[in-house]
Amino acid sequence: MRVIGFLLQKEFLQIFRNKGMLPIIFIMPFIQLVILSNAATFDVRNVPFNLQDLDRTSLSERLSEQFTGSGYFQLTGESSTSPQALDVLVGRNADLVLVIPEGFEKELMRGGSAQVQLIINAEDGFSAGVIQGYTNDIITAFNRDLIPQLPGSAVGAPRQTISVRSSAWYNPELVYIDYMVPGILVVLVTLVGLFLSGMNVVREKEIGTIDQINVTPMKRYQFITGKLLPFWIIGLGELTLGLIIARFAFHVPMLGSYWLIYLVAGIYMLVVLGMGLLISTLTESQQQAMFIAWFFMVIFTLMSGLFTAIESMPHWAQNMTMANPVRHFVDIMRRVMLKGSGIREIATPLAILTADAGLMLTLAVNRYRKVSD
Amino acid sequence: MKEWSSFVGFVVKEFYHIFRDRRTAAILFGMPVIQLLLFGYAIRNEIQEVKIGIADLSRDAVSQAITDKILSSGTFVLVKNPQSHSEIQSAFRSGAMSEAVIFEPASDREIQREGSMDIQVITDGSDPNVSRIITGYTASVIRDYLSESATTVDEPKGVVPVPLMMFNPGLKSVYLFVPGLMALILMLVSALMTSISITREKESGTMEVLLVSSLKPIQIIVGKVVPYFLLSFINVVSILVIASLVFGVPCRGSVLLLMAESLLFIMTALSLGMFISTITSSQQVAMMISLGGLLLPTILLSGFIFPVASMPLPLQVISNVIPAKWYLIIVRAIMLKGAGFAVLWQETLVLAVMTVVLIGASLRNFSERLE
Amino acid sequence: MSEPVIHTEQLTRKFGEFTAVDAISFSVGEGEVFGFLGANGAGKTTAMKMLTGLLLPTSGKAAVAGFDVFTETESIKKNIGYMSQRFSLYDDLTARENIRFFGGIYGLSSASIQEKSKALLSSLDLLPVADSRLSDLPLGWKQKLAFSVALLHEPKIVFLDEPTGGVDPMTRRRFWDMIYEAADRGVTVFVTTHYMDEAEYCDRVSIMVNGRIAALDTPTAMKDSFGVTTMDELFIRLVRPGAGEGI
DSSP states (O other): HHHHOOOOOOHHHHHHHOTTTTHHHHHHHHHHHHHHTOOOOOOSSEEEEEESSSSSSSSHHHHHHHHHSSSSEEEEEEEOSHHHHHHHHHSSOOOOEEEOOHHHHHHHHSSSSEEEEEEESSSSSSHHHHHHHHHHHHHHHHHHHHHHGHHHTTTTOOOEEEEEEEEEESSOOHHHHHHHHHHHHHHHHHHHHHHHHHHHHHHHHTTTTHHHHHHOOOHHHHHHHHHHHHHHHHHHHHHHHHHHHHHHHSSOOOOSSSSHHHHHHHHHHHHHHHHHHHHHOOOHHHHHHHHHHHHHHHHHEEEESSSSSSSGHHHHHHHEEEEEHHHHHHHHHIIIIIIIOTTTTTHHHHHHHHHHHHHHHHHHHHHHOOSOO | OOHHHHHHHHHHHHHHHHHSSSHHHHHHHHHHHHHHHHHHHHHSSSOOOOEEEESSOOSSHHHHHHHHHHTTSEEEEEEEEOOOOOHEEEEETTTSEEEEEEEOOOOHHHHHHHEEEEEEEEEEEEEEHHHHHHHHHHHHHHHHHHHHHHHOOOOOOEEEEEEESSSSSTOOSHHHHHHHHHHHOOOOOOOOEHHHHHHHHHHHHHHHHHHHSSOOHHHHHHHHHHHHHHHHHHHHHHHHHHHHSSOOOOOSOOOHHHHHHHHHHHHHHHHHHHHHHHOOOSHHHHHHHITTTHHHHHHHHSSSSEEEEGGHHHHHHHHHOOHHHHHHHHHHHHHHHHHOOOHHHHHHHHHHHHHHHHHHHHHHHHHHHOO | OOOEEEEEEEEEEETTTTEEEEEEEEEETOOOOOOEEOOOOHHHHHHHHHHHTTBBOOOEEEEEEEEETTTTTHHHHHEEEESSSOOOSTTTTHHHHHHHHHHHHHOOOHHHHHHHHHHHHHTTTTTTTTSSBGGGOOHHHHHHHHHHHHTOOOOOOOEESSTTTTOHHHHHHHHHHHHHHHHTTOOEEEEEOOOHHHTTTTSEEEEETTTEEEEEOOHHHHHHHHHTTSHHHHHHHHHGGGGGSSS
């Protein structure tokens, strides 16, 4: 125990003395948390919108007013021909062009129906779907008022309707920030932990001090513990600060128990740091270590369900994410904070993380060689 | 002439550095390919499968018909028939289910008598996006049911919208994400490579040797960038080939323009890496900045996954300094919309200015160190 | 010669096809200052790494302080001190912190660390700079400190790998005074160097060429048997026949 204490003391001295690293460890993550949490939203607002009213009647005007007054769309200009409309889309001046054809009002009044064309920029298929949904809402509402005034409408004819009363539990307003803050926090804590531990041992190799340690009677587990513990403490410290920001700056709810979060976080940090140390003992230069750590970090982040839902991945990719510790911790954080899940409900991911931690630490201790072959 | 040959010698030395360490070289060229392949398949927005619970308290023809309709749509998988709210709650908490549909008792009678009925749809709102999408799916299944069973004929239809999905009629998210992945991967690999190269020489003390040589600062900087530029070119080509052959992302504009813009973007990323290495003194700091500092901002602020237009105004302003944002606009415009340089000159200019500024700043930092 | 504390027989280390250390056999007695000479790449550092338990030998036999280098490396480590070729203390820690750290991991008590640290710092004249980072100290001072730190836990044997590389002759002279002091206290000193004048300071020297021991004796006897007047000449004589390996 005493030996580990001395190693700890040394590691902490080195960390806090590295003036270049301190802001990167302790400030950069939180700046990112505060700024980036606001960026992650799929809401589609203020869609730039171009009008091509070829009818120019009072009815066509009424329809276009519905669009501009809806709050979803922002009129950025008008066009009069199809090539013009296309140019507007290509030039990013509008994502929607509403084309009201000539004779629109006449047709409606004579035949009871008329078409309008909605040209939507579908580069981003998801947003395009949302835009289409908005236009459907607007036109449905417009029709509700219009149809009774049209010829041939059977007044009072029974129309069957089914109304869907939808409610979203845990987050009725569908606030995006509540969902993103816990996830981004996990990525930031992982980033710092993985990179710091990944560079640590290999740095001692590069400057040569590792040999000086290896000729001492220090045990392997003591070495790994002494290397791991400082980052473990820093990691949990960062998590704490992040949770405080989540609570007081973002008002993210906390329905579950903090104890549970810390229990999971404690195990999770062992996975991350064990992996970092493993990378560090297997590589020969900090550069190599960083490339490998980076490779995994990008995969872990994008395959964690943080930004795009796990459910939207193909099955083989969903299965792959089971091996991704970031996925499990993001999942647990969200469930415990937003849904109040208890330990029984997160038993599966927790068990996987615990097994991962055991595996990583065993590998890290075993792959660290005091005597090289 | 002599200066030129020492410069060439320097560039050759840089190439040696890169290729001698085979593991690193393998990572540099293998990683982008693996990542693009993996993410190209895995990063999607379409929900493949919704785990649904149905509580049918009415058990009549209407509720049966709607249930069948929901389950036969292919998107919904029935996981349970919850009996109570607390059962729904625990299924949400354990992640076993993400939506519950509840038919109130006697819905059959209600719709016959009153012409309307209610269906309750409860979603796990902790993921707002999934929640919104699956509510929409459910509602549209029910709408379809209604219009199929509607008996009324010859109603005036009023205004009928005819949507035309330009550039991506299938609304595939691959078309959106593959260009984003290209930007992300090129940015990180390029910035990372150069940011390390100068700090490593500083740490090992070889920088002094370079500085006392006859090389000018500009030559050292350029000599550092040139090899990585050529190597990144390989990454650009392999990424573009995968995007088109594997993921079928069309290139409707000029391939040559796309290539040229990609090289410009790489140049921006390389000079950003260079700049980082001139303001830091250790490899650790340089790497932490170019990895820890670039990863999330590039994903989140570039419009890769989340549309920039939806962000709060201050973030839209901040996003302007993210080079990947401009590159993404350019790539999507060329590949999907077939845009030409006339449309994209502004975005191109932004990237060019960024590059010049970064190289200029690096040179200044670098020369200051000499004095 | 007293009881050998280092003994090797046919000790060999191969890296793939390349034989770095080729069947060397020698013994070092207690309290001896044993010089291990050779050109760069002759295999000195590899041999030393095997003796200090940092590297497993390919074949042969060796014992250090009575412990086997194949199976008892951890016991060896309790009995030796080591100062590696690259400067091996932490540059971002102060002298005092380095002493405390290495004392601590060798299991010294806090009181004894305190006491030794004070004695050591004053004997090395480092008290005024004891609390500034090592990166601010001149190389010569750091090397003296590294040597003292290697002796902190009072090992039986100390291994010094090129301890005086890159410092001026005056500092080197003083460093050797410290080596003698240690030897007088009964510590066995195993030192590699490529400065031939330093060979004269050793009780016995061995000269390695291409992984083999080309000569082993006291400096005087060695010079006599080769009929040369300085170690430099001797060295050139030994290395020439095997020219082409590059020095």
